Amino acid sequence: MVSHEQRVEIGRRICARILETFKESVLAVFITGSAAKALDRPFSDLEMTAIVMDSVELPTKFYA
Secondary structure (H helix, E strand, O other): OHHHHHHHHHHHHHHHHHHHHHHHHEEEEEEEEEOOOOOOOOOOOOOEEEEEEEOOOOOOOOOO
């Protein structure tokens, strides 16, 4: 089980990795879905979106 605070911290770490890897190409990274609204539950997923420059492709990642 993961608390809302733990889920947000995981999101911060993922965001830092994206920014380290893609640097200036990243315009924004944010949490979406129930975690963004603080409506997540212990077994909720963490959904994130990255907005990047036109010519940049970030790989889609899914973790279980």
